[in-house]
Amino acid sequence: MTTNQLQVVLVDDHELVRAGVRAEIENDVEIVGEASDVPSAVEVICASQPQVVLLDVHLPGGNGPAVIEAVADREVNTTFLALSVSDAAEDVIAVIRAGARGYVTKAISGPDLVDAIVRVADGDAVFSPRLAGFVLDAFSVEEPAPENPELDLLTTREEEVMRLLARGYAYKQIARKLEISIKTVESHASAVLRKLQLSSRNELSLWAANRRLLD
Numbered sequence: 047m048t049t050n051q052l053q054v055v056l057v058d059d060h061e062l063v064r065a066g067v068r069a070e071i072e073n074d075v076e077i078v079g080e081a082s083d084v085p086s087a088v089e090v091i092c093a094s095q096p097q098v099v100l101l102d103v104h105l106p107g108g109n110g111p112a113v114i115e116a117v118a119d120r121e122v123n124t125t126f127l128a129l130s131v132s133d134a135a136e137d138v139i140a141v142i143r144a145g146a147r148g149y150v151t152k153a154i155s156g157p158d159l160v161d162a163i164v165r166v167a168d169g170d171a172v173f174s175p176r177l178a179g180f181v182l183d184a185f186s187v188e189e190p191a192p193e194n195p196e197l198d199l200l201t202t203r204e205e206e207v208m209r210l211l212a213r214g215y216a217y218k219q220i221a222r223k224l225e226i227s228i229k230t231v232e233s234h235a236s237a238v239l240r241k242l243q244l245s246s247r248n249e250l251s252l253w254a255a256n257r258r259l260l261d
Contacts, residue, residue, distance in 0.1 A: 052167055053096040055079040057087040057113065058129070059105050063152070067100065067129070070156030075163060084108035088116045095122055097167045101146065103130040103137045111144035118145060127166045129159070138177050147248060148172030148214070161216065169246040173214035194257050199241040207234040211247055212254035 052075045056064045059082045068077055078094040081087035084107040091099055091113070099117075103110040114126050128141045128149040138149050147166040150159065151174070162172045197205060203224075210220045217235070221228045235247075244250050 052076065052098060052163060053078045053094065054163060055081065055087075055091055055094060055096045055099045055124075057081045057091075057099060057105070057110075058102040059083060063102075067159070071160050071163070074160045082106070084112050084116070087113045088120070091117050091124060092120050092122050096124055098163050099124055099126045100129045100163070101126050101141070103128055103132055103141055110141045110146070114141070114144040114146060125166050127162060127172065129154075133177060138173075149177050150174065151177075165216075165247075169248055171214060171248040171251040177214075194259065196242055197259075200238060204234050204238050204241070207231060208238045208242075208250065209254070209259065211235055211238070212251045212259070214251070 054071070054075045054077050056067055056077060057080070058064050058067070061082070064080050064082075068080075071077070075098075078096050079090040081090045082105075084105050087099075087101075087105070099113075101110045101113060105113070110126075110128055110130075117124065126141075126146040128138075128146045129152060130137060130149070131152045133151050141149060147169075148162060148171055150162050150172065154162070165172050200208060203226075206224060207220060210223065215223070217228050217231045220231045224231070239245065239250065242250070242253065244253060
């Protein structure tokens with residue numbers, strides 16, 4: 047999917063924030079609607095049915111999870127990416143439990159935000175490493191770490207790639223961190239998904255979280 051095919055709705059209660067986000071990304075995606083509160087967000091999303099919704103966490107008339115749940119009740123198929131000034135664990139966990147595919151803060155750059163939009167549209171889970179930790183902890187709290195015989199299927203390098211993928215790192219970040227090529231990262235990522243019988247990075251993040259592999 048190319049970026050100019052992606053239709054996006056912006057949901058934020060501050061007009062200046064929406065204008066700033068629009069200016070950063072409108073050359074790469076098609077912005078098909080904006081909203082400033084929960085009721086208008088639900089109506090705009092249901093009417094335009096975008097591939098991705100950039101969703102603030104705190105809104106007049108409710109919050110981000112309320113938007114996600116209302117849209118789900120109306121059986122509209124879209125993907126939510128939280129974009130918030132907050133990096134509080136409770137905000138991150140609440141919106142992800144509601145069904146958002148990722149969570150980034152407003153400190154993100156324009157190009158990185160476009161990359162995050164494309165990735166969630168393709169089925170990936172997108173978090174900064176710090177925020178990914180909140181999600182992983184939330185899924186594993188007060189549960190014993192299970193045995194993971196599936197790890198025996200992976201080579202040492204594949205396991206390294208798997209852990210970074212599950213934490214939300216992009217391929218280019220993994221390549222730089224492990225000092226290997228992006229093509230090699232892509233090859234390892236494909237092998238990991240195939241061996242673990244998973245279909246997307248989102249499934250991989252949840253798989254790793256449930257097994258407490260990234261504590």
